[in-house]
Amino acid sequence: MNKTIETILDHRSIRSFQDKPLTREQIETIITTAQAASTSSFIQAYSIIGVSDQNKKDQLAEVVGNQPYVAKNGHFLVFCADLNRHAQIAEMENIDVIPSIESTEKFMVSVIDAALAAQNAAIAAESMGLGICYIGGIRNNLEAVQSLLKTPDYVVPLFGMAIGYPAKVNDKKPRLPLEHVYMENEYQQDTATFIKQLEDYNQVISAYYRERTDGKREDTWTEQIGQMLEKKSRMYMKDFVQNRKMDLR
């Protein structure tokens, strides 16, 4: 196993950082690696907003709820799906790109582009001895995030990333069995096998929590995820995205 694979497999979300800001050089290295990711047909449909202003970080921490590491970290990035520069292209080249950039296809392209870039940034940061945590919580209130970061139409902030020197390192949570996530030549057609895999995995997750909480917690994966999904979070998202003129047609 090489060093890069070791770094990737050693990933865990870091939720407590030392009080030590990243240098400009570290930030530029991380952004440059993000930009090196593949991008659909060279479209480069994302932007990254670095938040260094402590007041803004505090406000973001409020938006996401109880996550102090959004305010306290070495640096904070917000990854955005971004077709705004492509809207500008229309004026520069005097052509109509609106049906295209308002399409579901291009929304997906911009979300995928942003995520590929982000994961490069995550791996690069971790390879430098830093820790990271993705912050989906910024989607709790994208109106607030948008007004804080002044993002225009054709831009949707997708998630944050807190980066910094780890103060506390958590355990890795076991993932779904490989044979459940990875299928050969066609999707798993046998529902009984599919459910059996989830049940076996439930035992693994239950044991994981039991061990780490002296038996206080022993919920299974399907219980945990089921409860989360039953709650219906962020149901305003369709309106928000479409008000930003994305995923419209």
Add this chain to the structure above:
Amino acid sequence: MNKTIETILDHRSIRSFQDKPLTREQIETIITTAQAASTSSFIQAYSIIGVSDQNKKDQLAEVVGNQPYVAKNGHFLVFCADLNRHAQIAEMENIDVIPSIESTEKFMVSVIDAALAAQNAAIAAESMGLGICYIGGIRNNLEAVQSLLKTPDYVVPLFGMAIGYPAKVNDKKPRLPLEHVYMENEYQQDTATFIKQLEDYNQVISAYYRERTDGKREDTWTEQIGQMLEKKSRMYMKDFVQNRKMDLR
């Protein structure tokens, strides 16, 4: 610069592979690294379908158009946004998850989850001396891909990834200037600066093509992307995704 960052920065898409299949061990390493990526609230909302059946690979190559490396490579993966296992959870836990998994929010979560996993796979493969190429072209005809891979409702194949031993290595294309993609504390508010950055970048890209084609090609980035966007590709995507019961509300 460490080895991992070198690997990330050295990325280029490989479109010609040696006739040498990946071993099962290599494939499992790649999938395991994919699974190590962050996943929103532990939801693990993606699946990966490995296509080894040469007949299916040939058919996929036909779907995407003129891309022979979809049929000829060391292995081919299809990354899918997948909330099907979460639909199963509803039955296992006897709860209602439908409004949640049919939401735009959860569609975004599943697309982001799949992309983060894919980029881990890409970096891992490259660190092993393999090359990769993302294949967005599978979205040219997702009905065909779906019937080939037998994916159920709540699953949307997003992109393929051809992996293998490189037969031919291309140059890296220069990315947008860092200061255009990376902004501090708020989105770039000055349109003139924004457009000036694109114009400067146009010079870089034009020179890049000129050098590599003996002056035969010298299109700018905004020309190239503008022409692509003017064409309106894959406008069926919204219907396809919603027919799969995702991004509905």
